Amino acid sequence: MKKTPKPGLLDPSAICRSSDPMAVRELLTKIGDKWTIFVILSLDLLGGRARFSELERSIPGISQRMLSTTLKNLERDGLVIRELFPEVPPRVEYEITDLGKSLLRPTQGLVDWAKDNWEQVRQAQSRYDVR
DSSP: OOOOOOOSOHHHHHHHSOOOHHHHHHHHHTSSSSHHHHHHHHHHHHHSSSEEHHHHSTTTOOOOHHHHHHHHHHHHHEEEEEEEEESSSEEOOOOOOOHTTHHHHHHHHHHHHHHHHHHHHHHHHHHHHHH
């Protein structure tokens, strides 16, 4: 039995169960974009640490600019550490932090859900598009 919706607006803090729903929404927007998900999962698959070029090769379709921007955002948010080695040419490696590692399980869960349900979503889209 479906619940009858109550008139009026929902309190944003009730939706995300937080006293600061805007902060939650902002963070979800950042970590929910496709490149962040791929960077975090790729870093994990590459042993938790990788050079820029390794990451670039492991993520199909990402441009150097988008990878650079995504890594800077992840570093700013404390999910990735950037280490510069004083060599010639300079070597830069990125390592997933403990905070970033705590994001792996939910991120992988979302990817697994997409993998398991993409066909049903595609079929629903086809049915919708026919109407």
